[in-house]
Structure formats: C-alpha cells, structure tokens
Amino acid sequence: MMDYIFTNGYVLNTSKETFEDNSVLIHNGTIAFIGSEQDCRMAASQAYEIIDLKGRLLLPGLVDSHTHFVEYAKSELLVNLRDCYSLDEIRAYLINYRANLSWNPAWILGDCWDRNRLSDPMKLNRQFLDEIFPDKPVALISKDYHSKLCNTLALKLAGINANTPDPSGGRIERNEQGIPTGVLTETAVELLDAFIEPLPENTQVKAIQSCVNKMYKQGLVGFHSMEGKLSRDLLLKASSLGSRFCLCWHFPVSELDYVATEGRKSFEGDDYYQTGGMKIFGDGSLGSRTAAMDAHYPDDPANVGILRYSDAELYQLMLSAADKGFSSTIHAIGNRSVRQVIDTVRKINLAYPDSNFMHRIEHVQSICAEDIPRLKATGLFVSVQPLHLAYDVPMIEAYWNQIQDQVYSFKTMLNTGIPLGFGSDAPIESINPFLGIYSAVERRHALNPDASVFRPEQALTPIQAIIGYTLGAAQSSRMEHKRGSIEQGKLADLIVIDDYRRQPSTFWLTAQSHLTMVSGEIVHSVI
Numbered sequence: 117m118m119d120y121i122f123t124n125g126y127v128l129n130t131s132k133e134t135f136e137d138n139s140v141l142i143h144n145g146t147i148a149f150i151g152s153e154q155d156c157r158m159a160a161s162q163a164y165e166i167i168d169l170k171g172r173l174l175l176p177g178l179v180d181s182h183t184h185f186v187e188y189a190k191s192e193l194l195v196n197l198r199d200c201y202s203l204d205e206i207r208a209y210l211i212n213y214r215a216n217l218s219w220n221p222a223w224i225l226g227d228c229w230d231r232n233r234l235s236d237p238m239k240l241n242r243q244f245l246d247e248i249f250p251d252k253p254v255a256l257i258s259k260d261y262h263s264k265l266c267n268t269l270a271l272k273l274a275g276i277n278a279n280t281p282d283p284s285g286g287r288i289e290r291n292e293q294g295i296p297t298g299v300l301t302e303t304a305v306e307l308l309d310a311f312i313e314p315l316p317e318n319t320q321v322k323a324i325q326s327c328v329n330k331m332y333k334q335g336l337v338g339f340h341s342m343e344g345k346l347s348r349d350l351l352l353k354a355s356s357l358g359s360r361f362c363l364c365w366h367f368p369v370s371e372l373d374y375v376a377t378e379g380r381k382s383f384e385g386d387d388y389y390q391t392g393g394m395k396i397f398g399d400g401s402l403g404s405r406t407a408a409m410d411a412h413y414p415d416d417p418a419n420v421g422i423l424r425y426s427d428a429e430l431y432q433l434m435l436s437a438a439d440k441g442f443s444s445t446i447h448a449i450g451n452r453s454v455r456q457v458i459d460t461v462r463k464i465n466l467a468y469p470d471s472n473f474m475h476r477i478e479h480v481q482s483i484c485a486e487d488i489p490r491l492k493a494t495g496l497f498v499s500v501q502p503l504h505l506a507y508d509v510p511m512i513e514a515y516w517n518q519i520q521d522q523v524y525s526f527k528t529m530l531n532t533g534i535p536l537g538f539g540s541d542a543p544i545e546s547i548n549p550f551l552g553i554y555s556a557v558e559r560r561h562a563l564n565p566d567a568s569v570f571r572p573e574q575a576l577t578p579i580q581a582i583i584g585y586t587l588g589a590a591q592s593s594r595m596e597h598k599r600g601s602i603e604q605g606k607l608a609d610l611i612v613i614d615d616y617r618r619q620p621s622t623f624w625l626t627a628q629s630h631l632t633m634v635s636g637e638i639v640h641s642v643i
C-alpha cells in the first residue's frame with residue numbers, strides 16, 4: 117500500500133477546534149505521524165508520495181449518520197419529485213419520465229411528492245396518476261416517507277378498496293364516499309408494499325456503486341443506513357465488488373431475530389462494516405402532521421400526532437433487543453415522542469445497570485427545555501439532520517409556531533454536553549454533507565442566503581458542524597477510537613477542501629472535495 121505525506125496546508129485539530137499548519141504522514145492506511153514536513157519525512161519508513169495541499173484544508177472524511185442508502189441509490193433511477201412545486205410540474209415531470217424510460221420497470225416507483233407545496237393538494241390522487249400511467253401500477257413515496265400515493269391499478273393489485281379497514285397505526289385516505297383516494301399513510305403503506313416488484317439486484321448494485329463514487333466528491337467516506345437485510349446485502353455486494361466505504365447498518369424491528377443469528381451485537385464489526393442498533397419508529401413526521409406532540413396541530417384539534425407504540429410496548433421492544441445484545445436506534449420527531457423515548461431509555465438503563473448499550477435517538481426536531489438535561493442523563497446519542505431544518509421552516513411556522521423555541525436546538529444540546537452526529541436522511545434530503553454544514557451554520561429556509569435565520573442563537577460554527585459529520589458520526593457507531601479525527605493511529609479517512617475561512621459561508625453550497633481517501637486509499641482526486 118502506498119504511503120503519503122500531505123503537506124503545505126492546514127490540518128483540522130478536532131480537540132482544539134482549530135486548524136494547524138502541519139503535515140501528515142500516512143503509512144499502511146493509517147495516520148502515522150503529524151508534524152512538520154521534515155519530521156514526517158524522517159518518520160517515513162518506506163517510499164511515499166507527497167501531496168501538496170496548496171494552502172487547502174485537510175479534514176477527516178465525512179460520514180453520514182443517517183441515510184437510507186439503497187433507497188437513495190434507487191431513487192437515482194426512479195421518479196423523484198423533489199423539484200416539483202405544483203401539479204403542473206408533477207405532471208410534466210411524470211410525462212417526461214415515462215417518455216425517457218430506458219428500461220421496462222414492472223412498477224413505476226419513486227418519491228418526494230409533498231402536498232404541503234400544492235395549492236390544490238387533494239388533486240394529487242390516484243386519478244391524477246391514472247391519466248399518465250393507466251396500465252402500469254404506480255407507488256410514490258411522500259417526501260417525508262410516511263405516506264404513499266398510488267394509482268388505481270396499484271390499489272387494485274393490492275386489493276385495497278372501499279371495504280378495506282384502516283390498519284392500526286395507519287390510514288387509507290378516502291373521499292366523501294369512502295373510496296380510497298390513492299394516499300396511504302403510516303402502516304397502511306404496508307398493505308401495498310408486499311405487492312410491489314423490486315428492481316433487479318444487479319441494477320440496484322450498479323446504482324449503489326455509482327452513488328458511492330458521487331459521494332466521494334462530496335467528501336463522504338461512509339454512512340449509516342437504516343434499511344432491511346436485503347438492502348444491507350446489496351451494500352455488502354457493492355463493497356465486495358470494490359466500492360470502498362464504511363457502513364453501519366441499523367436494522368428494522370422485524371429482523372431482530374434474524375440479526376441475532378448473525379452473531380454480532382450492536383456496534384460490533386470490522387473497520388468497514390458494523391451492525392448498528394434496532395431501528396424503531398417512535399412517531400411520524402412533521403410534514404404528515406403525525407409527529408407526536410404535547411399540543412394538537414393548529415388547524416386540527418383532534419390531531420396530536422401518532423405515537424407508534426404505547427409506553428409499555430416501546431419498553432418491551434427495546435427490552436427484546438437488549439436481551440439479545442442490541443441497542444435501539446429510535447426515530448422521534450415530536451416533543452411527546454422524544455419524551456417517551458427518554459423515559460423508556462431511563463427504564464432500560466435501570467433494567468441493565470451494567471450494560472454497554474448506546475441507544476440513539478434520531479431527529480429530535482422538537483424537545484422541551486426541561487427534557488434536554490433528562491436526555492443527557494440517559495446517555496442517548498443524538499443523531500440530527502441539519503438539512504431537515506432548512507426545508508422544515510415553513511412547516512414549523514404553520515404547525516409548530518407555538519413551540520418554535522423547542523425546535524432544532526442544536527447549540528443547546530451541544531452546550532449541555534450531548535454528543536451530536538450529523539446526517540442527511542437521504543433520499544429525503546440531499547446526501548451532500550456540505551449543504552448540511554451550511555444549514556447547521558446558517559439555518560436559512562431552503563438554503564437561501566437571503567432568507568432570514570431561524571433561531572440564530574442555535575447556529576453552530578463551521579468546525580462544530582464538521583465535527584458533527586466526523587467525530588460525532590464516528591461516536592454514533594462507537595468508532596471514535598479509529599475514525600472521526602486526524603490523530604496518530606487512526607485510519608486515514610481524509611478529505612481536502614478549499615479554505616472556507618477566506619470565503620463567505622455560501623462557499624459550502626458549492627463545496628467539493630478535491631481529494632478523498634478511505635483507509636489510506638485515494639478514491640477520488642482532482643487536486
């Protein structure tokens with residue numbers, strides 16, 4: 117394996133939160149020495165290549181603490197309505213998609229529709245899709261992933277009709293006559309999922325490989341993925357075919373018994389692949405107004421969101437994982453759901469006083485002030501997504517106006533000593549971590565530099581945001597002894613970026629990695 121000396125740039129010192137004028141020797145895939153170029157040369161034990169940083173910054177490789185990576189890879193092949201803000205735009209997109217299909221999918225699949233953006237939201241329904249796809253089943257996931265929109269043929273194939281009852285924890289949206297409109301929310305989505313034909317495996321693996329290559333340019337060297345075993349296997353397949361990345365896999369509740377047979381407990385594994393926690397959904401989402409809140413949603417007195425489980429059920433679920441040696445990774449967006457998770461983890465901690473679990477709470481988009489120290493006391497690891505903030509601002513104003521002081525409290529949590537790991541929740545938002553850094557620092561709606569700053573007192577410094585994607589992300593899988601900072605003995609996961617300190621913060625909106633190294637191997641270079 118080639119050795120390298122990075123020199124003539126500035127190296128992030130994570131513990132001091134500053135950049136230092138140093139050189140770094142990479143030997144055998146690890147960071148062997150940090151010091152002057154002369155001392156690096158002296159420390160080298162074999163031939164090395166000099167990499168001239170030309171005054172740029174050397175950072176630890178970025179890791180995304182929360183993705184659905186295979187979904188993201190597939191989304192690159194599928195319908196993606198992310199940029200559609202009206203019914204006309206959606207129609208035009210779908211007609212164009214149909215005209216340009218280079219393969220013959222059994223189902224038309226995709227995501228990212230958002231009724232919150234539409235002036236006539238209820239017209240986005242099965243009849244709308246039937247006009248464009250009368251003879252192929254269509255199932256499109258909402259932007260927040262908590263609903264699916266299908267056409268008439270898809271409902272028919274799944275046997276969903278006016279007589280189908282709402283499943284517990286879900287809803288089949290219906291018109292005044294009780295006929296399904298085509299929108300299924302929460303667990304009702306599962307009524308359809310069993311009938312959807314997946315993409316061929318090799319198509320998916322190729323899509324993963326191409327996304328991994330793209331992610332290197334965005335400074336990413338790894339990610340956590342919240343997906344089922346089939347997706348995990350596709351990621352490992354891509355890895356075995358030469359794609360280099362570090363992966364932490366958080367598995368669904370339904371696969372607990374299976375994962376226990378694999379013989380690895382939470383956060384065990386090797387340098388490239390670890391088993392994470394059991395992913396539990398505590399509540400819904402803000403966009404679908406299913407995030408579980410203390411108070412009802414403003415225009416809907418009956419709606420306080422949906423807790424997926426009773427207190428006893430959530431405790432039982434976490435216990436069933438803990439009994440098999442697994443931590444839990446729990447999605448909680450509303451303040452009521454966050455509190456339920458805190459209370460449940462307190463009980464689990466009492467039941468396992470000597471355990472070594474690291475439970476994670478995902479999103480924490482709202483939290484009551486008095487719950488922040490309680491959260492800290494549980495030892496929960498907090499995984500947050502700065503890009504959700506950027507796109508949630510209008511919904512916060514519409515649905516959470518009364519509790520704005522509880523929303524996206526990154527700085528307060530950090531100052532309380534709660535570790536934060538940053539991620540994207542891709543494909544819900546872009547996987548580009550530089551956009552996440554911009555959002556954590558600037559907190560502006562839709563990443564618009566001219567928009568006002570949402571809760572400016574919660575803005576982070578760029579280095580704090582970088583730490584969220586590096587040391588924080590490493591801590592979120594207990595890999596901080598091996599990754600996450602530029603320290604002697606750690607794996608050489610490194611990226612090179614321009615010196616943002618000399619530029620306005622809009623720098624991050626177009627930032628790219630000039631060089632990306634995973635465990636000592638250069639996987640991307642335009643230096």
Ligand SMILES: [Zn+2]
Pocket residue numbers: 182183184342541
């Ligand atoms: Zn997610």
